[in-house]
Amino acid sequence: MTNTSTVRKINDWAPEVRSLLKALVSAGCTLVSGDNGEEEFLFKAAGLEAFIENLIACDESRLYVKTPASGEEVLWLYLVLGNSPGELVCDYIFDGVIDTVVNAEADKWESRKQPTKLVSRA
Numbered sequence: 001m002t003n004t005s006t007v008r009k010i011n012d013w014a015p016e017v018r019s020l021l022k023a024l025v026s027a028g029c030t031l032v033s034g035d036n037g038e039e040e041f042l043f044k045a046a047g048l049e050a051f052i053e054n055l056i057a058c059d060e061s062r063l064y065v066k067t068p069a070s071g072e073e074v075l076w077l078y079l080v081l082g083n084s085p086g087e088l089v090c091d092y093i094f095d096g097v098i099d100t101v102v103n104a105e106a107d108k109w110e111s112r113k114q115p116t117k118l119v120s121r122a
Contacts, residue, residue: 012117013056013081016088016109021052021063023101030066032074037061056081067097077102086110 021031031043034051036058043051055061063077075098078091086109089102 007118007120009116010119011082012115013088014052015115016085016105017052017055017079018048019108020088020101020105021048023105024065024098027097027101028068029097029101032064032066034064035062055079065098067095069095069097084110085112085114 025031031051033040033042034055035041036054037060038058039054041051041054046054055063059081061079061081063079064074065077066072066074075093075095077089077093077098079088080090081088083090086106088109089105092098092102
């Protein structure tokens with residue numbers, strides 16, 4: 001029997017999403033949930049890495065957070081995967097903390113090459 005599996009390089013959105021999530025948490029935000037168009041998932045139930053995998057499981061997702069200023073109100077960020085680095089967050093409910101984090105992350109990632117990873121397929 002012949003092994004027909006091949007390895008190919010694909011774009012990896014996880015590093016930029018991970019960076020955004022960590023920056024939001026560092027700025028005092030609470031990660032609440034995400035929605036990737038197929039399902040909504042809670043951050044606490046998933047843990048960081050599973051939460052990231054759920055967020056990047058499709059081309060677009062929404063991230064729901066609470067900020068220090070929003071209190072119990074849940075705010076959203078609209079993520080589009082497939083854009084160039086630095087263009088991950090395409091829209092969001094304005095909040096000073098979110099705005100500061102999104103702009104800083106865009107500046108941080110804008111000049112970088114798109115991260116990639118190798119995957120096997122049969």
